[in-house]
Amino acid sequence: MDLWWLLWISLLFLVPFILMEISSGFKFHFKLVYYCAMCLLLSALAAPMCLLTNGGRTVNNMRIISRVVRTLKYFFGVRFEVKGLENFQIDGPCVIISNHQSILDMMGLMEILPDRCVQIAKKELMYAGSVGLITYLGGVIYINRKRTSDAKSIMAAVAQAMISDNLKVWIYPEGTRNNSGDLLPFKKGAFHLALQAQVPIIPVVYSSLTSFYNQKKNLFTGGTVKVEILPKIDTSGLTENDITDLTERCHQTMRQVFFRLSNKPYESNGQSNCAQ
Numbered sequence: 001m002d003l004w005w006l007l008w009i010s011l012l013f014l015v016p017f018i019l020m021e022i023s024s025g026f027k028f029h030f031k032l033v034y035y036c037a038m039c040l041l042l043s044a045l046a047a048p049m050c051l052l053t054n055g056g057r058t059v060n061n062m063r064i065i066s067r068v069v070r071t072l073k074y075f076f077g078v079r080f081e082v083k084g085l086e087n088f089q090i091d092g093p094c095v096i097i098s099n100h101q102s103i104l105d106m107m108g109l110m111e112i113l114p115d116r117c118v119q120i121a122k123k124e125l126m127y128a129g130s131v132g133l134i135t136y137l138g139g140v141i142y143i144n145r146k147r148t149s150d151a152k153s154i155m156a157a158v159a160q161a162m163i164s165d166n167l168k169v170w171i172y173p174e175g176t177r178n179n180s181g182d183l184l185p186f187k188k189g190a191f192h193l194a195l196q197a198q199v200p201i202i203p204v205v206y207s208s209l210t211s212f213y214n215q216k217k218n219l220f221t222g223g224t225v226k227v228e229i230l231p232k233i234d235t236s237g238l239t240e241n242d243i244t245d246l247t248e249r250c251h252q253t254m255r256q257v258f259f260r261l262s263n264k265p266y267e268s269n270g271q272s273n274c275a276q
């Protein structure tokens with residue numbers, strides 16, 4: 001008898017949930033699964049192309065990867081309005097920093113990826129099947145975010161490789177995806193890297209995706225993302241003592257641009273912008 005009551009009560013809660021899920025959530029989750037499946041499929045197709053063209057793990061594969069990933073936007077109704085591409089026209093290496101909202105960011109990244117540019121990614125991405133393989137072949141640098149000391153020594157080696165191999169490095173200084181409609185405080189790795197390699201920083205800002213992609217509201221329709229590549233920030237002459245200031249300056253500049261591109265009034269948060 002008790003079991004029957006339990007069953008009825010569960011149904012009472014389950015049925016509206018299932019109906020709601022069918023109407024909005026189902027579409028949302030279906031599209032997300034479709035996106036991941038497309039990433040896995042395109043990666044599986046791109047991997048042999050990379051191997052046949054360039055033989056193994058090299059940044060040159062990023063040209064192939066970006067060309068393939070650029071086709072994804074047509075499947076998902078996403079478009080990009082890009083400003084400031086001329087700011088990428090610098091000789092030599094640099095650190096590129098941008099905001100990170102969701103896994104959809106891979107489309108925005110590949111839309112404007114400059115030549116000879118690798119990204120810093122969490123090591124877990126290595127195990128994402130064919131996506132892991134394609135990131136490996138493209139020369140993505142993996143870090144263990146839970147071990148600051150390991151991440152620091154990898155970043156120090158990256159600083160040297162940037163100079164010797166003329167590499168640009170793309171870092172998401174928020175350190176994780178953030179779809180809250182604001183920027184998270186910045187981690188300091190990107191700024192240490194720019195100082196160690198003595199290279200400029202180029203900030204890139206993507207407008208908020210929340211009007212067409214919002215996990216809390218089960219929303220995933222098509223839309224336009226505004227992208228702005230900002231002028232380079234020089235780091236020559238700066239020392240370790242300037243890291244906090246530099247981090248804060250970049251965060252403030254990018255936050256202002258983020259609010260402007262997202263058509264939202266700028267809110268001053270009044271706190272320190274650096275991650276503690």
Ligand SMILES: CCCCCC/C=C\CCCCCCCCCC(=O)SCCNC(=O)CCNC(=O)[C@H](O)C(C)(C)COP(=O)(O)OP(=O)(O)OC[C@H]1O[C@@H](n2cnc3c(N)ncnc32)[C@H](O)[C@@H]1OP(=O)(O)O
Nearest residue numbers: 039042043046119121122148151155175187188189190192
């Ligand atoms: C073909 C179809 C394919 C389709 C699909 C595939 C599509 C494309 C494929 C290719 C593209 C792939 C791109 C993948 C992108 C993935 C993105 C990510 O994974 S984001 C997550 C990983 N990235 C990051 O976390 C980067 C940002 N994080 C940092 O920079 C961090 O600082 C850190 C990880 C280096 C360290 O973390 P943490 O300890 O939490 O950080 P802090 O609070 O910033 O630092 C603590 C103290 O350490 C000092 N510090 C930091 N870094 C350094 C350093 N390098 N050297 C010296 N000291 C350092 C820092 O100053 C702090 O000390 P304090 O005294 O407080 O100042």
Ligand SMILES: CCCCCCCC/C=C\CCCCCCCC(=O)OC[C@@H](O)COP(=O)(O)O
Nearest residue numbers: 036039040102103106127128129131175176177
């Ligand atoms: C045989 C193994 C099968 C594995 C299946 C893997 C399923 C995943 C498949 C496709 C996912 C496509 C993802 C595209 C790349 C996304 C990169 C990305 O955005 O990573 C998130 C990372 O920046 C921050 O992570 P967190 O927000 O801290 O978390």
